[in-house]
Amino acid sequence: MKPFQYRAPTLLSEALSLLASAGQRARALAGGTDLLVQMRRGLISADLIVDVKKVFELNRLDFDPSDGLTIGAAVPLCRICESPEVARHYPGLVDALSIIGSVAVRSRATVGGNLCNAAPSADSIPALIVHGATCTVASREGTRQVPVARFCTGPGKTVLGPGELLVSVHVPPPQPRSGARYLRFTPRHEMDIAVVGVAAWLELSEGLSTIANARIALGAVAPTPLLAVEAGASLVGRTPSAGAFAEAAALAQRVAAPISDVRGTAAQRRHLVGILTRRALEGALQRARGAEPDGRQG
Amino acid sequence: MTAGAVGESVRRVDIEAKVQGRRRYPQDFSLPGMLHAVVVWAGYPHARIRRIDPSEALAVPGVLAVLTHEDVPVNEYGINIYDQPVLASDKVRWLGDRVAVVVAETLRAAERARDLVRVDYEELPIVDDPLEAMRPEATLVHEDRRSNLLKHIYVRRGNVEEGFAAADVIVEGTYHTPFVEHAYLQPEAGLAYIDDEGRVTVICAAQWPHDDLRQIAHALALPLEQVREVVPAVGGAFGGREDISVQILVALAAWRLRRPVKMVWSREESIRGHGKRHPFHMRHRWGATKEGRLTAVEIEAVLDAGAYASTSVPVLENAVSFLAGPYAVPHARIDGYAVYTNNAVTMAMRGFGATQPPVGYELQMDRLAEALGMDPVEIRMRNLLEPGSIAVTGNRMPAVTSARETLRAAALAAGWREEPQGWRRPGASILRASHLRRGIGVACAYKNVGYSFGFDDRSTAIVELALASDGSIQSALVRCAAVEVGQGVTTVLAQLAAQTLGLEVSRVRVALTDTAATPSAGSSSASRHVFMSGNAVVKACRQALEKRDAALREESGATRIVAEATFRGHDVRRTTAYDIVDGHCEPHISYSFGTQIAIVEVDIETGAVQVDRLIAATNAGTPVNPRLCLGQVAGGVHMGVGYALMEEFIQQKGQVRTARLSEYHIPTVADMPRELESIFTEVPDPDGPYGATGLGETPTLPTAPAILNAIHDATGAWITELPATPERVWRALRGVPAQPAAPARRPCP
Numbered sequence A: 001m002k003p004f005q006y007r008a009p010t011l012l013s014e015a016l017s018l019l020a021s022a023g024q025r026a027r028a029l030a031g032g033t034d035l036l037v038q039m040r041r042g043l044i045s046a047d048l049i050v051d052v053k054k055v056f057e058l059n060r061l062d063f064d065p066s067d068g069l070t071i072g073a074a075v076p077l078c079r080i081c082e083s084p085e086v087a088r089h090y091p092g093l094v095d096a097l098s099i100i101g102s103v104a105v106r107s108r109a110t111v112g113g114n115l116c117n118a119a120p121s122a123d124s125i126p127a128l129i130v131h132g133a134t135c136t137v138a139s140r141e142g143t144r145q146v147p148v149a150r151f152c153t154g155p156g157k158t159v160l161g162p163g164e165l166l167v168s169v170h171v172p173p174p175q176p177r178s179g180a181r182y183l184r185f186t187p188r189h190e191m192d193i194a195v196v197g198v199a200a201w202l203e204l205s206e207g208l209s210t211i212a213n214a215r216i217a218l219g220a221v222a223p224t225p226l227l228a229v230e231a232g233a234s235l236v237g238r239t240p241s242a243g244a245f246a247e248a249a250a251l252a253q254r255v256a257a258p259i260s261d262v263r264g265t266a267a268q269r270r271h272l273v274g275i276l277t278r279r280a281l282e283g284a285l286q287r288a289r290g291a292e293p294d295g296r297q298g
Numbered sequence B: 001m002t003a004g005a006v007g008e009s010v011r012r013v014d015i016e017a018k019v020q021g022r023r024r025y026p027q028d029f030s031l032p033g034m035l036h037a038v039v040v041w042a043g044y045p046h047a048r049i050r051r052i053d054p055s056e057a058l059a060v061p062g063v064l065a066v067l068t069h070e071d072v073p074v075n076e077y078g079i080n081i082y083d084q085p086v087l088a089s090d091k092v093r094w095l096g097d098r099v100a101v102v103v104a105e106t107l108r109a110a111e112r113a114r115d116l117v118r119v120d121y122e123e124l125p126i127v128d129d130p131l132e133a134m135r136p137e138a139t140l141v142h143e144d145r146r147s148n149l150l151k152h153i154y155v156r157r158g159n160v161e162e163g164f165a166a167a168d169v170i171v172e173g174t175y176h177t178p179f180v181e182h183a184y185l186q187p188e189a190g191l192a193y194i195d196d197e198g199r200v201t202v203i204c205a206a207q208w209p210h211d212d213l214r215q216i217a218h219a220l221a222l223p224l225e226q227v228r229e230v231v232p233a234v235g236g237a238f239g240g241r242e243d244i245s246v247q248i249l250v251a252l253a254a255w256r257l258r259r260p261v262k263m264v265w266s267r268e269e270s271i272r273g274h275g276k277r278h279p280f281h282m283r284h285r286w287g288a289t290k291e292g293r294l295t296a297v298e299i300e301a302v303l304d305a306g307a308y309a310s311t312s313v314p315v316l317e318n319a320v321s322f323l324a325g326p327y328a329v330p331h332a333r334i335d336g337y338a339v340y341t342n343n344a345v346t347m348a349m350r351g352f353g354a355t356q357p358p359v360g361y362e363l364q365m366d367r368l369a370e371a372l373g374m375d376p377v378e379i380r381m382r383n384l385l386e387p388g389s390i391a392v393t394g395n396r397m398p399a400v401t402s403a404r405e406t407l408r409a410a411a412l413a414a415g416w417r418e419e420p421q422g423w424r425r426p427g428a429s430i431l432r433a434s435h436l437r438r439g440i441g442v443a444c445a446y447k448n449v450g451y452s453f454g455f456d457d458r459s460t461a462i463v464e465l466a467l468a469s470d471g472s473i474q475s476a477l478v479r480c481a482a483v484e485v486g487q488g489v490t491t492v493l494a495q496l497a498a499q500t501l502g503l504e505v506s507r508v509r510v511a512l513t514d515t516a517a518t519p520s521a522g523s524s525s526a527s528r529h530v531f532m533s534g535n536a537v538v539k540a541c542r543q544a545l546e547k548r549d550a551a552l553r554e555e556s557g558a559t560r561i562v563a564e565a566t567f568r569g570h571d572v573r574r575t576t577a578y579d580i581v582d583g584h585c586e587p588h589i590s591y592s593f594g595t596q597i598a599i600v601e602v603d604i605e606t607g608a609v610q611v612d613r614l615i616a617a618t619n620a621g622t623p624v625n626p627r628l629c630l631g632q633v634a635g636g637v638h639m640g641v642g643y644a645l646m647e648e649f650i651q652q653k654g655q656v657r658t659a660r661l662s663e664y665h666i667p668t669v670a671d672m673p674r675e676l677e678s679i680f681t682e683v684p685d686p687d688g689p690y691g692a693t694g695l696g697e698t699p700t701l702p703t704a705p706a707i708l709n710a711i712h713d714a715t716g717a718w719i720t721e722l723p724a725t726p727e728r729v730w731r732a733l734r735g736v737p738a739q740p741a742a743p744a745r746r747p748c749p
């Protein structure tokens, strides 16, 4: 690892100035569970490391029934998962955040880091996408909002420009009669990278008999996590049924563009997209009806 | 008063210091004036070296030397035969070959300079498939040999044609097992220096330090007395530290530069630089009567030996003796081949050639059971070896032969019933979801204890007693270089000494392994220390007691008694090499047996397999320390689960595709069976200390075949290629081959 400068500002303005001062040679550091690994392997080098864990705005975790949930970019995953409000209103998010790494990793790792690292397999992203979450991005020039669905632009690439910092992620308030579920498939139970991840979100109509709204997002099957628009749209107005879910699953499979690597072949990934989409929809439906699905992953 | 004697689960003597982080592992040692060394690894899996140009590297400030083959006095080593260069000279044969060592004042300088060592290569075609490598026209890995065939070993017993003619059913199968990485916690590290007596001293992890000395002395052209190895705490070994890793490299650098030199491999270097468990391609053809009695077996196994011999020959010897399983077979034709390739060197790994065979023989057993509509426990009971049975190699099995006891114990625990018509399996259980299938699978296995086939296996122990004036023993010190690699041997030796001396275990100290102070105990492998070194310690203790009694009779006033004893395997059973004609022999000193029953849940949509419950029955003879025995079982099952479901070291054209632990998956605790039930049968080994026997390897052997048989029971699909990854299971369920299956061609050397 090459030598670098380390700064840990407490004010957002200070953090933004530091990042602006070093441009491309600066890196934000949150939990470091991606960054340090990549620096030690020589994949990334930086002259300035700006530790953002002390910045107030990045450490908020606020819930308000009418405003929704704001997750500071530097809040460790364990804090989010342990929040009773998040658990009650966003169990589909907890599905994703509670399986990232191990207890040790989750004590450091953040949603901000997971988003900014922009791995195609990042577990938090499909779940945030189906919840319709938005990123707040700041620089010395000001702030802007970017939907999570458009945040990643390629493996390891995001919309962030030099000097920009992800401040927080905002998740809209929970809708009545809605439910979400995230499932991932890994050969190993934990400490593993998704072969496929699928998040589903459903909102039922007033009588609970038809689907009013649906979103499905896929991980690890394209250069970025993917909103499967048609798969979700195909469910709107329909009665939740095995047939409807199978059709949505087939549409999700169609947009998946997986590759073959050591973790799995494209054929297996495509197959798993179908299975996991159906199961995630079943789980989301149970939650929309107020029940809890079987806790197992995959 | 012998608190902590044989049979008690005393606390490990080393545990407190380890848990508190006080015990030092090899990489924790440093000395003033120490230099840092890094390896320049082979750039290709097979290439001729035209030129090595160190000039740019030498120009890096702080770099003292770039050592190459020209700096090695005798440029060869190898645990079994000297076929491996310390530093590659004319060509590289796998990616783990070391081409040069850069030595510098700082690690950073050494690492920078490493990238500047220019090696001019001429790439050569590679052989990466042992079956291809056996063809006469194949590229040679070692050009001074006529072919890539390293060794062919065979057994002929009876007349197989007659045996198959007498069979009512014949089942055939091909099986393939992968390369497996040891993945010990502590990557290779070593510190070498010249000690005050002028000896090149290496502090490192090892399994048999005295054997390392032989190889270090040979390469450095030094007399044995001028080399020394000190083994501090070792972070796991599993066979992977039998071979030399950093030892000669740091010794060479320290000897040349006359300063302490340290080398620490990264995890990636460890995975690249040390050998793996042998992949086996196996073909089986078995015949049996309607009553389920075996009439004949025909078995062929081809082992990928990788680029250098390492212990491939003894692994092959072991494997051939186990390929037919713990069963009595009247007619057998068994052939095993070890073949050089440009793949990773293959070597010892927990089981030493006894781990792969059960994947073949236990699936064959279940295939026979299925073909005959017979219960899997019942058919095994009808064929298992017992004390006095004649094994496939023509030898008579000893009293410790306890396969039946372990099968019976496991079967009863799993709900089998012994009825007048025979053993009957438990009924089906309830499923939790429609996409899940449950199945139950049985597997037996066995393993030698001690070194085999005529090897003069021995262990030496020195016991020193401190006496009070009345002659009572105050304390005892045991010197015996039985390396503690985490298995608990130090504690067990202390207990055996305590038992023999009538002392509390807290009054027994076991000296740290240092070849200058502790006599050779042989290797921490082959499940052998409890048996071999345990016997040596007990023998030395008994001699010390006699000397003490004599001193008392003579009123010599001695306050210190020293006794040294060597235990030889030959004194128990004189093993022999394979007979050149029919392969008959007395293969092993002693044996360890185990049976496991796995209950699995298969997700038929994804192919994921979860082991729900695993029952492990292991013969422990007299368990010296039951808790440590359980540790061996839990650890063995853990490795077995990895072997069964996920571990696979993948190479493509000689390049490593699983270069780090995020790609080479070992199971975490979450992948373990939800319930593990360990049962010890206590059939004593009359030749072991107090009836004890070794069990370090056996618990890992039946796990994978038990799981594969359970997957078949659950789904009807035979997974014949390890690991049973979700993708392989899913494809098997759809009847789609994953990759071209293990080649069924008949090898023709």
Ligand SMILES: Cc1cc2nc3c(=O)[nH]c(=O)nc-3n(C[C@H](O)[C@H](O)[C@H](O)COP(=O)(O)OP(=O)(O)OC[C@H]3O[C@@H](n4cnc5c(N)ncnc54)[C@H](O)[C@@H]3O)c2cc1C
Pocket (backbone or CB within 6 Å): A027, A028, A029, A030, A031, A032, A033, A034, A035, A036, A037, A052, A058, A073, A074, A099, A100, A101, A102, A105, A108, A109, A110, A111, A112, A113, A114, A115, A116, A117, A121, A122, A123, A124, A160, A164, A165, A166, A167, A191, A192, A193, A194
């Ligand atoms: C053992 C292990 C297991 C893992 N398992 C999983 C898993 O199961 N699922 C999964 O998805 N991931 C996994 N990961 C990856 C990693 O833990 C996650 O991506 C984690 O969320 C990253 O968060 P972090 O806070 O550690 O990020 P960091 O490493 O601190 O940062 C990651 C990247 O984001 C940038 N960054 C961080 N914060 C900001 C910000 N506020 N603004 C702009 N840029 C920023 C950094 O500069 C860096 O490039 C694992 C990692 C390890 C080491």
